[in-house]
Every structure is written in structure tokens, then in C-alpha cells.
Amino acid sequence: MSEVERKRPSTIHEVARLAGVSHTTVSRYLQDKDSLKPKTRIKVEYAVKALDYRPNLAARSMRTRRTNRLAIVLATGPNFPGRALSAAAETAHQAGYQIEVVSVEGGPRVRAARIDELARSGQVDGILAMSSIDLKSSRSLEVPLVRSEIHDEKLRVLGELAGATEVREIIEYLAGLGHRTFLHVAGDQEFSSARNRKSVYLETIERLGLRSVGVVDGDWSAQSGYDAITALPADCGVTAVVAANDVVAMGVIRGARSRGWEVPRDLSVFGWDDEAMGQFATPSLSTVSVDREAQARDAIHRLLAEIQGKPAPERSARTLNHVIYRESTAPPPPADGRSEAQ
Amino acid sequence: MSEVERKRPSTIHEVARLAGVSHTTVSRYLQDKDSLKPKTRIKVEYAVKALDYRPNLAARSMRTRRTNRLAIVLATGPNFPGRALSAAAETAHQAGYQIEVVSVEGGPRVRAARIDELARSGQVDGILAMSSIDLKSSRSLEVPLVRSEIHDEKLRVLGELAGATEVREIIEYLAGLGHRTFLHVAGDQEFSSARNRKSVYLETIERLGLRSVGVVDGDWSAQSGYDAITALPADCGVTAVVAANDVVAMGVIRGARSRGWEVPRDLSVFGWDDEAMGQFATPSLSTVSVDREAQARDAIHRLLAEIQGKPAPERSARTLNHVIYRESTAPPPPADGRSEAQ
DNA sequence: CTGAAAGCGCTTACAG
DNA sequence: CTGAAAGCGCTTACAG
Numbered sequence: 091m092s093e094v095e096r097k098r099p100s101t102i103h104e105v106a107r108l109a110g111v112s113h114t115t116v117s118r119y120l121q122d123k124d125s126l127k128p129k130t131r132i133k134v135e136y137a138v139k140a141l142d143y144r145p146n147l148a149a150r151s152m153r154t155r156r157t158n159r160l161a162i163v164l165a166t167g168p169n170f171p172g173r174a175l176s177a178a179a180e181t182a183h184q185a186g187y188q189i190e191v192v193s194v195e196g197g198p199r200v201r202a203a204r205i206d207e208l209a210r211s212g213q214v215d216g217i218l219a220m221s222s223i224d225l226k227s228s229r230s231l232e233v234p235l236v237r238s239e240i241h242d243e244k245l246r247v248l249g250e251l252a253g254a255t256e257v258r259e260i261i262e263y264l265a266g267l268g269h270r271t272f273l274h275v276a277g278d279q280e281f282s283s284a285r286n287r288k289s290v291y292l293e294t295i296e297r298l299g300l301r302s303v304g305v306v307d308g309d310w311s312a313q314s315g316y317d318a319i320t321a322l323p324a325d326c327g328v329t330a331v332v333a334a335n336d337v338v339a340m341g342v343i344r345g346a347r348s349r350g351w352e353v354p355r356d357l358s359v360f361g362w363d364d365e366a367m368g369q370f371a372t373p374s375l376s377t378v379s380v381d382r383e384a385q386a387r388d389a390i391h392r393l394l395a396e397i398q399g400k401p402a403p404e405r406s407a408r409t410l411n412h413v414i415y416r417e418s419t420a421p422p423p424p425a426d427g428r429s430e431a432q
Numbered sequence: 433m434s435e436v437e438r439k440r441p442s443t444i445h446e447v448a449r450l451a452g453v454s455h456t457t458v459s460r461y462l463q464d465k466d467s468l469k470p471k472t473r474i475k476v477e478y479a480v481k482a483l484d485y486r487p488n489l490a491a492r493s494m495r496t497r498r499t500n501r502l503a504i505v506l507a508t509g510p511n512f513p514g515r516a517l518s519a520a521a522e523t524a525h526q527a528g529y530q531i532e533v534v535s536v537e538g539g540p541r542v543r544a545a546r547i548d549e550l551a552r553s554g555q556v557d558g559i560l561a562m563s564s565i566d567l568k569s570s571r572s573l574e575v576p577l578v579r580s581e582i583h584d585e586k587l588r589v590l591g592e593l594a595g596a597t598e599v600r601e602i603i604e605y606l607a608g609l610g611h612r613t614f615l616h617v618a619g620d621q622e623f624s625s626a627r628n629r630k631s632v633y634l635e636t637i638e639r640l641g642l643r644s645v646g647v648v649d650g651d652w653s654a655q656s657g658y659d660a661i662t663a664l665p666a667d668c669g670v671t672a673v674v675a676a677n678d679v680v681a682m683g684v685i686r687g688a689r690s691r692g693w694e695v696p697r698d699l700s701v702f703g704w705d706d707e708a709m710g711q712f713a714t715p716s717l718s719t720v721s722v723d724r725e726a727q728a729r730d731a732i733h734r735l736l737a738e739i740q741g742k743p744a745p746e747r748s749a750r751t752l753n754h755v756i757y758r759e760s761t762a763p764p765p766p767a768d769g770r771s772e773a774q
Numbered sequence: 775c776t777g778a779a780a781g782c783g784c785t786t787a788c789a790g
Numbered sequence: 791c792t793g794a795a796a797g798c799g800c801t802t803a804c805a806g
Contacts (some may be wrong), residue, residue, distance in 0.1 A: 096573070096575070097552075097572055097573065097574050098573055098574070099552040100555065101799060101800090102797095102799065102800065103799080110522055111776080111777085112776070112777045112778080113777095113800085114776070114777055114778080114779095114802090115775090115776060115777075115799085117799095117800065117802085118775090118776080118801090118802095119800055120800095120801095121801080125775080126775075127775055127776085128775085130775075130776080144549060144552045144553065145796090145799080145800070146494075146552075146553070146554035146799050146800070147553040147555050147800095148490055148493050148494045148495050148499065148553075148554040148555055148798090148799080149554065149782090149799035149800040149801090150798090150799080150801075151490050151782095151800090152488075152490045152491050152782055152783070152784085152798090152799080152800075153781080153799080153800050153801045153802085154782085154800085154801065154802095155782075157490065159532070166519070166521070166522055168517050170514035170515055170517065170518040171510035171514065172513065172514025172515075172517065173512055173514075174511040175512065175514065175517070175533065176508050176509070176535050177509070179533055179535040179540050180508055180533070180535060180537065182539075183535075183536075188532055188534065189532070189533050189534075189535075190501070190530055190531070190532045190533070191517065191521055191531050191532070191533045191698060192521070192525075192530065192531075193517075193518050193521040193522060193525070193531075193541065194525075195525075197520065210439075210441040210486045210488075211486065211488070211489040211490075212441065212488035212489055212490040212491065212783085213489050213490055213530075218563075226573055230439055231438070231439065232438055232439050232440070232441050233438070252778050257628075284802055289671050311708065312708050312709065312711065312712040315712075326719075336709065337708045337709055337712075340708075340709045340712040340713060341712045343712070343714075344713075344714065344716075347714060365709065366653065366679045366680045366682075366712070367654065367678065367679055367707065367709045367710070368684070368709070368803070369654065370654040370657075370658065370679075370682040370683050370686040370715075371682060371686075371709070371714075372685075372686065372689060372714065374686075384798090390487040417566050440795050443783060443784090444784065445783080453782085453792080453793085454787090454792070454793045455783090455793095456785085456792070456793055456794080456795095457791090459783095459784065459785055460785090460786095460788085460791090460792080461783095462785095463785080465784095467791075468778095468791075468792085469791055469792085471792080472792080475803075479795060485786070487783080488782090488783050488784070489784095490782090490783080491782070491783035491784040491785090491786090491798090492784055492785075493784090493798095494782090494783080494784075494785080494798055494799070495783080495784050495785045495786085495797080496784085496785065496786095496798085497798075553790065554799085736799085759796080
């Protein structure tokens with residue numbers, strides 16, 4: 091409301107004048123205090139303190155063509171990876187970089203366009219894409235770009251999708267318990283993680299000669315899990331559900347209970363993400379713990395390495411994800427064979 | 433690894449040369465295409481396209497002393513408000529602003545110092561503090577600052593804390609059901625929200641002449657809820673728990689069950705946040721739905737208004753929070769009076 | 775060790 | 791409607 095009186099930041103010239111030196115000297119002081127004669131240094135030091143001077147970073151970055159700022163580009167939406175972002179910011183700060191979060195409404199193409207723009211804006215030294223982007227050649231950008239999802243791409247080349255190991259482990263484990271008929275409630279297929287899990291699910295079911303009553307394409311919501319399970323015919327024979335994440339799994343469990351199927355007595359359910367609440371739910375959720383923070387840290391380190399022209403750092407951990415077995419999974423009910431007999 | 437060839441962004445001078453005009457004209461074109469004679473405009477248009485020119489924003493902001501960038505300063509940690517941040521970013525983008533996320537390790541003083549630095553860095557037009565900060569005079573900063581927590585401060589002056597209404601409503605509701613003996617598992621007391629809820633809890637218990645067996649200062653974790661409830665003496669007589677948030681509430685419920693207390697039969701439990709999983713848990717969680725997105729949007733709008741010297745906008749909604757009653761709360765067990773009789 | 779000068783890429787009065 | 795000039799606040803050779 092009322093106009094607040096704002097301080098005007100002091101400039102390097104004012105400091106120079108007060109110290110009785112040239113602004114060149116002040117600049118030098120800022121870069122390396124020891125490059126000044128002690129007497130001069132003290133004068134400048136005093137003036138800087140007295141004026142509470144802080145250099146204008148916009149001007150500096152214009153001159154040096156470095157901004158010490160990284161952009162993280164991601165999709166807007168409910169899946170906003172808060173903790174990963176926090177970890178990324180922390181890692182960047184430790185290296186003297188700021189993080190600019192660019193959360194873009196729209197699809198992979200829009201994000202790619204935004205990245206292109208950012209790259210030449212002179213406002214960032216590097217870019218991390220945390221959501222999938224539709225970019226032809228990442229190498230013609232003005233600044234380095236690291237794609238978190240590149241894991242996927244790279245691994246795909248090796249015939250292995252991100253998350254593939256875990257989905258396989260889950261299904262093999264359930265099959266080992268005796269389950270034969272499965273359902274997958276997938277996440278939003280806009281997300282490569284959701285697509286990956288789905289295709290590995292189908293692959294593994296096929297390979298092990300199991301039966302899938304289908305894949306329901308959900309939207310990561312609990313409701314989608316609830317709906318998927320309550321829509322199932324009574325005699326479908328499903329005894330195990332692989333849910334896209336823990337929230338979906340909760341929906342599945344609740345939906346199952348609403349039709350008289352107890353978990354894990356009648357139905358086994360797997361989630362994904364190892365969310366805090368899942369461990370204390372009843373039944374506690376079998377799930378996959380994903381160290382998104384570590385992944386984010388890795389990504390920033392890779393980006394910094396590229397910016398500084400150093401070789402790419404080692405991955406911090408070989409296996410970032412691991413499967414956690416809790417109460418929501420158990421052997422199938424003995425009556426299982428009944429409805430499954432075709 | 434291999435040195436990637438990077439494009440050098442083209443400058444306004446190159447565009448000018450190609451178009452056969454002065455760079456002044458190009459700049460003018462950038463500001464307002466219609467200020468040029470059609471013939472000129474077309475020449476410039478062509479050159480901009482041909483060179484795929486995008487202005488260097490660092491240079492522009494140096495000249496105009498505006499950056500179109502807002503900083504959001506918050507604490508690092510598990511409570512990273514992802515969705516609020518996403519909403520804030522979206523709102524800012526719509527107004528043509530970028531968001532810089534500055535997540536600071538340390539306490540309120542450290543954050544305040546960081547804000548002071550940011551304010552004079554020339555890199556942001558305004559700052560939003562999402563975590564509590566220890567700042568003497570916010571009015572002497574070089575750029576506008578909006579404090580999300582100012583709700584607290586302002587309301588406190590009016591004798592009302594943020595969240596006070598809801599805590600009161602919860603306790604009055606539970607008392608109305610017949611509950612007389614309560615427990616509060618508080619959140620990390622570093623957070624003003626946690627402190628507020630705690631003090632209103634104590635106040636209301638006192639005012640209504642109820643009994644509190646104590647307040648356990650937790651850390652927002654499910655484990656803290658679990659521990660709090662399992663540590664209770666068997667004859668404490670507690671029949672209702674107000675937990676700091678949904679995660680804590682899940683811990684409480686699980687802990688209660690571990691000692692044979694069923695929720696809500698033996699114990700009523702309230703959470704806070706209305707997290708997705710709570711609605712589908714069994715029992716589903718009574719909780720407080722908090723529209724953090726709306727709060728974040730409001731905060732950005734207030735900040736933008738200050739930056740543009742406009743009057744502060746209206747709050748988007750009078751009541752952002754509301755209490756949700758679900759299965760985790762019910763009347764106390766009839767045997768209640770027993771252990772309570774002193 | 776220090777200063778005068780040039781320049782980073784823009785925008786904005788000021789003339790014409 | 792367009793251009794020449796000044797300048798935003800810095801850093802960095804280049805002299806001395």
C-alpha cells in the first residue's frame with residue numbers, strides 16, 4: 091500500500107570514491123584481496139563495510155558471461171519433485187550456483203522450446219531437464235544440458251529400461267509366492283517412468299508365462315487405483331496388483347476392501363516410492379524405495395562437470411532403487427485356482 | 433567428456449548489420465514492433481529469424497534494472513513444499529516472471545542474511561520468504577519482500593494465530609463427541625506452524641476445561657507419532673490425539689494398533705494436510721485440508737503488486753483451510769470415564 | 775601494486 | 791520513423 095522507501099544499492103564507484111582508490115582496485119579486491127597492498131586493502135575493506143557494498147551480480151555476469159545459475163526445467167503438476175529439487179538446490183549451492191526453477195505448463199515440445207530459449211538468454215550456465223523433453227539435438231545448445239530422463243534413453247539402448255530391474259523383481263517375487271494372475275494400474279503415460287514400468291510389466295508377465303487381466307492407465311491418483319480395482323469383474327482371478335505408486339496402491343487397497351477383498355489375504359499389492367505414510371499404513375505397503383535426492387544430486391554433478399569441462403563423475407550409487415517387502419504382499423489365497431481355471 | 437561445440441548466441445549488432453539498420457532500431461523492434469515503418473520492420477523481422485536471435489537477458493536487465501525474476505527463499509528439508517512452489521512458479525510465469533528457488537541450509541538468521549544479499553544482488557525484482565526468517569526491518573531492503581509467514585505475525589497481533597480456527601474447531605468437535613483427555617504430537621518447533629498449533633491446542637484445552645496428558649514435540653515424522661503413542665502409560669486415559677500432520681497421524685494410528693487400541697474405537701486421531709493417501713487409508717484420516725497452492729499464488733500476487741506499486745490484492749479465499757471429518761474420529765469408548773476418574 | 779581505457783549487450787533519452 | 795551517443799555496473803587486458 092504505502093510506498094516503502096527502498097535502499098539503492100551502492101556501486102563499485104561509490105566504494106572507490108570513499109576508499110580513495112580507483113574502481114579497478116575495488117574490483118580487484120573483490121576478486122582477490124591479496125592482490126592489494128595491505129594499506130590499500132584496508133582502505134577498501136573499510137569502504138566496503140561502511141557502504142555495506144555487495145556487487146551487482148547482473149552486471150558482473152554480463153561482463154564475465156557466467157551467471158553461476160542453473161535452470162531446472164520440469165512439468166507443472168501434482169508430481170512436483172520437491173525433495174529432489176531441494177537436494178539439487180543444495181548441491182548447486184555448495185558449488186556456488188543458484189537454481190532457477192522453470193516449471194512449464196504443456197508437453198515435451200513446449201519444454202524443449204523453453205529450454206532453447208533459456209539456453210541463449212545468458213541467464214543460466216547450464217540446464218537440467220527433469221521432465222521429458224522433445225529436443226532434436228541437445229548438442230547445439232548454447233549451454234550444457236543434462237537430462238534426468240537420459241538414464242532411460244541410455245539404458246534403453248542397452249536393452250534395459252529405468253526401473254526395469256525392480257518391476258521384474260516384484261513380479262518374480264509375487265510369482266514365487268504363487269501368484270498367477272496380475273493387474274497393473276499404470277501412471278500417467280505422459281511420464282516416461284510410467285511408460286517404462288508398464289512395458290516391463292507386460293514383458294515380464296509374458297516371459298514368465300503369467301496372466302495379466304490388463305493394464306489400467308491411471309493418473310497417479312489414489313482414485314485411479316480405487317476405480318481400477320472396483321471395476322474388475324468378481325471372477326477375474328486377480329491376486330496381485332502392481333500399482334504405479336504408493337498413492338495408487340492405497341486406492342487399490344481401499345477399493346479391494348470395499349468389495350470384501352482383504353489385503354494381503356485375498357490380494358497382494360505393490361506400490362512405488364516408499365512414501366512416509368505407506369510404512370505406517372495397515373497393511374504397510376510393499377514398495378520400491380527411490381532415492382530421488384541422490385539422483386538429483388548426480389544430475390547436478392554431471393551438469394557442473396560439463397560446465398567446467400571436466401569428465402563426467404561416477405554415479406554415486408550403483409543401485410539407487412530397491413524393493414521393500416512389507417505387509418501388503420503375501421501368498422495368494424488357496425481358493426485362487428478356482429476362478430482362474432478357465 | 434568430448435568437448436561439445438556450443439553455439440554462440442548472436443547479438444543485436446549482428447541482427448542490425450544483417451538487416452541493414454542500426455542496433456537501436458532492432459532494440460526498438462524488440463520493444464514494440466509497430467514503432468517501425470513496415471518496410472524496416474520486415475527487414476528486421478527477417479534478420480531476427482535468420483539469425484534465430486534472442487536478446488541477452490542479462491544485458492537487458494542490467495540496463496533496465498529489472499530482471500523479471502523473483503526469488504523464493506526457504507529452508508531445506510523434508511517439508512519441501514513442492515506443490516506450493518509449482519503453483520508459485522506458474523503464477524509468476526503468467527506474469528512474465530521467472531522463479532529462482534533459494535533453498536538455504538540453516539536457521540532463520542541464515543535465511544535472513546541470504547535474503548539481504550539477494551536483495552542487493554540485482555538479480556531479482558522481489559523476494560518471497562516461504563520459511564520463517566529472522567529479519568529486523570524488512571522495509572530497508574532494496575526489493576520488495578513478502579513473507580508467507582506474515583499471516584502468522586499479522587494474525588497474532590489480532591490475537592489469532594494461523595491455524596488457530598482449525599485447531600479450535602477440531603478440539604471442540606472432539607469434546608462435543610465426549611472426549612475429555614487429549615494428546616498433541618507437535619511438529620518441529622522450528623516451524624511457526626508447529627508452534628502455532630501447539631499453543632492453540634494448549635489454550636483451547638485450558639479454555640474448555642479439558643485434560644491434556646501432554647504435548648510431545650516431534651519432527652513431523654510418522655515415527656514420532658508412533659513413539660509418542662506407544663510411550664503412553666496404559667492408564668493415561670487418552671482418547672483423542674491431535675497430530676501435527678497426516679504422516680504423524682499414521683504413525684499414531686499404527687502405534688495405537690500395536691498396543692491393541694483400535695482407531696477410532698478406542699482412540700480418535702486427527703491429522704493435518706489432507707494428503708492423498710490419508711483419504712484412502714483405513715481408517716481414512718480426519719484432517720485439515722490446506723490449500724497451499726492458493727496460499728502460494730496469493731503470496732506471489734502480493735509480491736507482484738508491491739513490485740509494480742499497486743495496492744495489495746484481495747485474498748483469493750476467505751477460508752483457505754477447512755476441517756475434514758473422516759473415519760479416524762468417533763465418540764470415545766464408553767469405558768473412558770474409568771481411567772480418567774482421578 | 776595501481777589506474778585509465780575498453781567493452782560485455784542491451785535500452786533510452788535526444789536529435790534529426 | 792531512425793540513428794548516434796551515453797550509460798547500466800562490472801571485469802580485464804594493458805600500461806606504468
